[in-house]
Amino acid sequence: MTKIEHVxxxxxxxxQDGYPPAEWEGLWALPRPEGYCIDNVPFYARLVSYGDVVSASEINGDLVFNAVQIPGGHSTIRVISYLGELVSEMRNGLEGLGCSTELSHIATFFSVDVPPEVDYWSVADFLDVYAERGSLDYEEASIQHDERNGNG
Known part of the structure; x- marks a missing residue:
């Protein structure tokens, strides 16, 4: 069996005002006949999520994103915690709801993948508890859940 290599x-x-702290973000993807399937959770890229199939053009030897071709149904949230000691607790709680998380090189900044089968409102309510206490802020970077878009 041939192993498919990530690109x-x-x-x-x-x-905007020096944010994000980079001009480019590289996301791992698996080649598919219809494009490239994103295989990790973005930290900074907007309007793209894990599982989306995207198109890309080769420019100077690099694959550069063009557009989302087929949405994967996952949503992406970015979280910054103001209390480093709560990061593990927050991530464990989100994982208990069925999400996956990726910690960035900044110890208090992580991204959250909300799979299509997970109730988005449960995730938002969980984060809102911490936000109301001033423990974190979060940004909805790519929301593909129907009920969040007013379609459900």
């Missing part, structure tokens, strides 16, 4: 797709990051 890196580069996403240009629009800058």
């Amino acid at each position: 890196k797709i580069l996403f240009r990051l629009p800058q």
Whole structure:
């Protein structure tokens, strides 16, 4: 059986007041006949999530994102914790709801993948408890859950 190799797709990051701290984010993807299937949770790229099939163009030897071709149904949330000691608790709680998380090189910053079968409102309610206490802020970077878009 042939192992499919990951490729890196580069996403240009629009800058606003020095954020995000990079101009590009590289996301791992698996080649598919219809494009490239994103295989990790973005930290900074907007409007793209784990499982999305995207198109990309080769520019100077790099694959550069063009567009989402087929949404995968996952949603992506970015979280910054103001209390480092709560990061593990928050991530464990989100994982208990059925999400996966990826910790960035910044110990208090992580991204959250909300799979299609997970109730988005349960995740938002969980994060809101911490946000109301001033423990974190979060950003909805790519929301594909129907009920969150007003379709469900």
